[in-house]
Amino acid sequence: MVENRPLANFIAHAILWLGIAIVVFPVYLTFIASTHDATVIANGEMPLTPGPNFFKTYYQTLFVGTSGTVRTPVGMMMINSLIMALSIAVGKIAISIISSFAVVYFRFPLRMAFFWLIFITLMLPVEVRIYPTYAIVADLGLLDTYAGLSVPLIASATATLFFRQFFLTIPDELVEASKIDGAGPLRFFWDTVVPLSRTNMAALFVILFIYGWNQYLWPLLITTSGDMQTIVIGIKKMITTADALTEWQIVMATAMLAMLPPVTVIVLMQRWFVKGLVETEK
Amino acid sequence: MEKRAIYNNKLLPYLLLTPQMIVVLVFFYWPASQAIYQSFLLEDAFGLRSDFIWFENFVELFQDPSYGNAFVVTAIFSTTVAALSLSSALLLAVMADRQIKGTGIYKTLLIWPYAVAPAIAGVLWLFMFQPSLGVVAQALRKLGIDWNPLLNGNHAMLLVVMAATWKQISYNFLFFLAGLQSIPRSVIEAAAIDGASSTRRFWTIIFPLLSPTAFFLLVVNVVYVFFDTFGIIDSVTGGGPAKATETLVYKVFFDGRLGGNLGGSAAQSVVMMVIVIGLTAVQFRYVERKVHY
Numbered sequence: 321m322v323e324n325r326p327l328a329n330f331i332a333h334a335i336l337w338l339g340i341a342i343v344v345f346p347v348y349l350t351f352i353a354s355t356h357d358a359t360v361i362a363n364g365e366m367p368l369t370p371g372p373n374f375f376k377t378y379y380q381t382l383f384v385g386t387s388g389t390v391r392t393p394v395g396m397m398m399i400n401s402l403i404m405a406l407s408i409a410v411g412k413i414a415i416s417i418i419s420s421f422a423v424v425y426f427r428f429p430l431r432m433a434f435f436w437l438i439f440i441t442l443m444l445p446v447e448v449r450i451y452p453t454y455a456i457v458a459d460l461g462l463l464d465t466y467a468g469l470s471v472p473l474i475a476s477a478t479a480t481l482f483f484r485q486f487f488l489t490i491p492d493e494l495v496e497a498s499k500i501d502g503a504g505p506l507r508f509f510w511d512t513v514v515p516l517s518r519t520n521m522a523a524l525f526v527i528l529f530i531y532g533w534n535q536y537l538w539p540l541l542i543t544t545s546g547d548m549q550t551i552v553i554g555i556k557k558m559i560t561t562a563d564a565l566t567e568w569q570i571v572m573a574t575a576m577l578a579m580l581p582p583v584t585v586i587v588l589m590q591r592w593f594v595k596g597l598v599e600t601e602k
Numbered sequence: 603m604e605k606r607a608i609y610n611n612k613l614l615p616y617l618l619l620t621p622q623m624i625v626v627l628v629f630f631y632w633p634a635s636q637a638i639y640q641s642f643l644l645e646d647a648f649g650l651r652s653d654f655i656w657f658e659n660f661v662e663l664f665q666d667p668s669y670g671n672a673f674v675v676t677a678i679f680s681t682t683v684a685a686l687s688l689s690s691a692l693l694l695a696v697m698a699d700r701q702i703k704g705t706g707i708y709k710t711l712l713i714w715p716y717a718v719a720p721a722i723a724g725v726l727w728l729f730m731f732q733p734s735l736g737v738v739a740q741a742l743r744k745l746g747i748d749w750n751p752l753l754n755g756n757h758a759m760l761l762v763v764m765a766a767t768w769k770q771i772s773y774n775f776l777f778f779l780a781g782l783q784s785i786p787r788s789v790i791e792a793a794a795i796d797g798a799s800s801t802r803r804f805w806t807i808i809f810p811l812l813s814p815t816a817f818f819l820l821v822v823n824v825v826y827v828f829f830d831t832f833g834i835i836d837s838v839t840g841g842g843p844a845k846a847t848e849t850l851v852y853k854v855f856f857d858g859r860l861g862g863n864l865g866g867s868a869a870q871s872v873v874m875m876v877i878v879i880g881l882t883a884v885q886f887r888y889v890e891r892k893v894h895y
Contacts, residue, residue, distance in 0.1 A: 425609055575726060593713075598776075
């Protein structure tokens with residue numbers, strides 16, 4: 321510290337706690353609402369302390385669903401979200417690590433052409449080519465399937481570039497040593513590159529898991545049956561335009577459940593999360 | 603940077619690239635080229651035949667007042683969200699960088715909104731500001747403010763701006779904190795020895811050294827508002843009331859699905875592609891050069 325000023329430090333603490341309070345307040349309110357019953361919320365006099373219905377509401381949310389608009393249990397939606405998020409994260413890491421290995425460790429005709437073909441995909445998020453992509457997925461018969469939910473979102477270059485940057489920092493001596501020992505490229509990949517990439521994979525996994533879990537527009541378009549809905553779009557369908565019919569306590573419990581997995585991942589894997597966030601953006 | 607030690611297999615690299623190339627070609631290049639192709643077509647109401655009409659879709663698009671409206675809405679939305687989230691994140695990051703006790707805890711408590719889906723963030727804010735039952739909305743009523751985002755376009759816009767800002771602060775905070783921590787302490791200490799006050803040190807040393815981070819974040823924030831806020835808008839306002847919160851991305855979705863105007867929607871997609879490519883190009887050009895004063 322440059323100088324020690326107790327008052328300035330106090331102000332710093334105060335500003336940070338104020339910031340945290342503003343950030344936490346909406347979530348606190350959501351939790352409180354999920355523990356009260358529908359009438360208390362609907363008449364607009366909800367207290368700011370927890371109510372008695374915690375177990376009842378969460379049981380109904382997870383295993384039964386709302387009684388009106390969306391009858392799919394939220395537990396089912398969470399499983400869908402989980403499968404989607406894991407397929408995107410694992411799939412993208414798997415195909416990207418081998419393609420960056422090819423681009424970095426081999427010399428072959430059209431190498432740079434392949435690299436640019438992958439690189440350009442960085443520029444256009446799925447939102448701008450949404451209907452043509454939808455048409456292709458429909459033609460392939462992948463509507464309402466896990467493959468349809470996840471594979472089109474794997475088509476981007478972030479992970480490939482991320483691994484490429486990392487591979488370029490691996491010392492050449494390791495390749496040479498491995499060659500002298502008589503190991504081929506696949507052996508080198510499996511015994512040296514993969515173990516060295518572990519932290520990078522963890523970092524990427526955190527980012528991609530959150531990306532996959534939070535997808536909205538894409539699952540909204542390609543899922544029609546209630547059984548395939550993800551939690552993030554399920555919640556939107558629970559809010560009916562006629563406010564009187566919205567079962568707010570269930571909507572709020574669903575919101576809590578939708579936040580729980582990605583927030584847990586970030587808090588527990590904070591170190592890898594920060595690394596992944598900072599390095600994928602480079 | 604290139605590797606010196608490499609392998610010379612002929613077939614293997616192609617095999618390794620195959621999975622990614624299949625995914626990219628089928629789900630990226632094919633639909634992107636379709637979008638460009640469709641933007642030059644006029645489909646009849648039943649989708650039975652389509653005519654090639656050159657740039658008419660684009661001409662029609664730019665003559666359509668509601669498209670102009672979507673541009674204005676997007677511009678207002680992105681500048682307010684970027685300004686609010688960047689300034690509050692910078693304030694919090696500067697405070698957390700003062701090497702006071704508990705910086706690690708503050709960081710953990712401030713970064714988690716990154717993990718919340720935009721649509722969920724929208725739902726949280728919608729609930730607080732729901733005119734008849736929201737806690738904050740009721741407080742506003744008691745103060746005599748006739749709060750109603752369902753009818754008043756400005757209120758609706760304010761609501762989506764708050765939800766979008768809330769979610770984006772954590773991201774900006776992390777990058778600002780990383781940027782602040784990479785500034786050498788010796789430079790700041792030298793200025794302190796020369797008698798510069800902490801405010802003066804901030805504006806003459808820290809802020810200029812942070813400018814590459816700030817510029818990078820500005821572009822990222824604009825792209826965030828363009829695309830990721832779709833979930834917020836759809837869950838909070840649905841583009842309403844009276845299209846007061848209809849952004850460009852929302853309009854693509856709305857016109858293509860509900861309006862059934864695929865040619866017009868594709869033309870909008872192409873315009874957005876151009877905007878995003880432009881933004882990315884700007885980012886590469888300036889961030890690579892490291893804007894310093």
